Amino acid sequence: MNFDVDLLSEYKELLQTTNLREAYQEFIKLFRYIRLSLEKSMPEYKFQGNIVENEMDYSYFLFTNKNLKEKGLKMAVVFVHSNFQFEVWLSGYNRNYQSKYYDLLKGKNISFELTDNPTRKDYILRVTLEESVDLSDGNLLIKEIKSISNKLLMFVETL
Numbered sequence: 001m002n003f004d005v006d007l008l009s010e011y012k013e014l015l016q017t018t019n020l021r022e023a024y025q026e027f028i029k030l031f032r033y034i035r036l037s038l039e040k041s042m043p044e045y046k047f048q049g050n051i052v053e054n055e056m057d058y059s060y061f062l063f064t065n066k067n068l069k070e071k072g073l074k075m076a077v078v079f080v081h082s083n084f085q086f087e088v089w090l091s092g093y094n095r096n097y098q099s100k101y102y103d104l105l106k107g108k109n110i111s112f113e114l115t116d117n118p119t120r121k122d123y124i125l126r127v128t129l130e131e132s133v134d135l136s137d138g139n140l141l142i143k144e145i146k147s148i149s150n151k152l153l154m155f156v157e158t159l
Helices: 005-017 020-041 066-071 095-105 138-157
Strands: 052-054 058-064 073-080 085-092 125-128
Touching: 005 020, 020 058, 020 073, 020 138, 066 073, 066 138, 073 138, 085 095, 085 138, 125 138
Parallel strands: none
Antiparallel strands: 052 058, 058 073, 073 085, 085 125
């Protein structure tokens, strides 16, 4: 197997000449804080044990409760690295559930972004936090994410 030596050299240079490692560690610290804070403030939900880091495409953690599980749904707090934004997703447990809810919601006037392809995207509905959200204020960030999560969760109750 061959590897792109230029990309590997660039990675090495970034590690040696920037604060890339420290910046990534700070991001992980922030994301863990969000997960733990939401878990403490939302005891009626079961949170996944770990943060999933998906090759710097996006990082996420999942949570659910009895009602969501019965409907084949779960929630995710997601950080999209390419545009440096947080999102909250409503997802299905598998592509069949994704498609079922997509079919139920398409054509309806809803205040959330509906996936354009339930068999290829990992969400049914998503909400992106405003770009202007202050990442240095963990409490404000938690408040925003929790507010969006609650709106999505209330919407699920109507399904």
